Amino acid sequence: MTRVRLSPERLTRAGAELADEVGFEQVTVSEVARRFDVRVASLYSHLKNSHDLKTRIALLALEELADRAAEALAGRAGKDALTALANVYRDYAREHPGRYAAAQFRLAPEAAASSAGVRHAQMTRALLRGYDLTEPDQTHAVRLLGSVFHGYVSLEMGGGFSHSAPDTQETWTRVLDALDALLRNWPPSP
Numbered sequence: 001m002t003r004v005r006l007s008p009e010r011l012t013r014a015g016a017e018l019a020d021e022v023g024f025e026q027v028t029v030s031e032v033a034r035r036f037d038v039r040v041a042s043l044y045s046h047l048k049n050s051h052d053l054k055t056r057i058a059l060l061a062l063e064e065l066a067d068r069a070a071e072a073l074a075g076r077a078g079k080d081a082l083t084a085l086a087n088v089y090r091d092y093a094r095e096h097p098g099r100y101a102a103a104q105f106r107l108a109p110e111a112a113a114s115s116a117g118v119r120h121a122q123m124t125r126a127l128l129r130g131y132d133l134t135e136p137d138q139t140h141a142v143r144l145l146g147s148v149f150h151g152y153v154s155l156e157m158g159g160g161f162s163h164s165a166p167d168t169q170e171t172w173t174r175v176l177d178a179l180d181a182l183l184r185n186w187p188p189s190p
Contacts (some may be wrong), residue, residue, distance in 0.1 A: 006036065010044045012056040019057055019098025022162040024105070025100070027051055057098075058105035059115050064101055065092055066116035077130040079180040085127060086149050086176055093153045099155075106152070129157050141183060148179060 014035050021028050028050045031039045047053050065088065072084040094139035107115060124142050133141055152175060155161060159169045 006038070006043065008056065011043060011046055011053065012060055015053050015057045016060055016096075016099050019102055020096050021098070024054070024098045024101035027054060027057065054105055055107060055111060056100065057106060058102040061096070061099040061103040062116040062120070063098075064099065065089070066119040066123070068092060069120065070163070073123055073127065077127075078149055079176075081127045081130060082145075082180055082183070083176050084152065085123065085145075086172075086179075088136055089149045090153050090156075090172065093157055097157060100153070128183070131186070133183070137186055137189065141186070144182075145179065148175065164168070 008036050013033055015027050018031055018035065022031075029043050029047060030040050033043050046058075069085055069088045069138065070092075072088045072103050073081050074102065076084050089100075108115070124145060127140060128141050131141070152172065156168055156172075161171065
């Protein structure tokens with residue numbers, strides 16, 4: 001029998017692949033051990049528990065998303081940047097539904113502070129500078145964009161828009177047009 005070389009990185013990648021196949025909530029150390037045809041106990045020298053595995057998958061997903069977003073945003077501003085960022089999230093969710101769900105996993109404060117989630121916020125704020133928003137409106141807009149992007153993607157992935165016309169791509173385009181118009185005409189603070 002060939003001995004399997006395990007590492008935290010290899011186990012995380014296997015967990016991420018499993019998440020895309022069966023759903024992030026179904027990922028456990030036991031399921032990953034089955035993938036490698038090893039005993040669960042042999043994974044505990046690399047992982048603390050299933051929560052640790054899920055945290056690692058979440059960190060991987062955030063990193064992958066941040067890398068894609070940085071590449072998509074390079075040299076873009078305004079509506080072009082807004083559309084590029086929105087499409088990164090939507091496309092990633094379609095390609096990697098389990099990892100996308102993992103990117104929403106609640107991280108411990110110290111893990112969140114050192115994660116690529118910080119890069120996501122920085123890129124979104126950079127995008128918003130093209131709309132000339134200042135604080136606290138910039139924070140409100142970051143929250144709005146996150147809510148719309150993730151809400152739309154979640155509803156679409158769950159089949160929420162599959163029962164009626166128009167096509168979801170047409171709606172997505174119109175939503176991004178509306179967001180651009182709103183950001184260009186942000187209401188003044190009360």
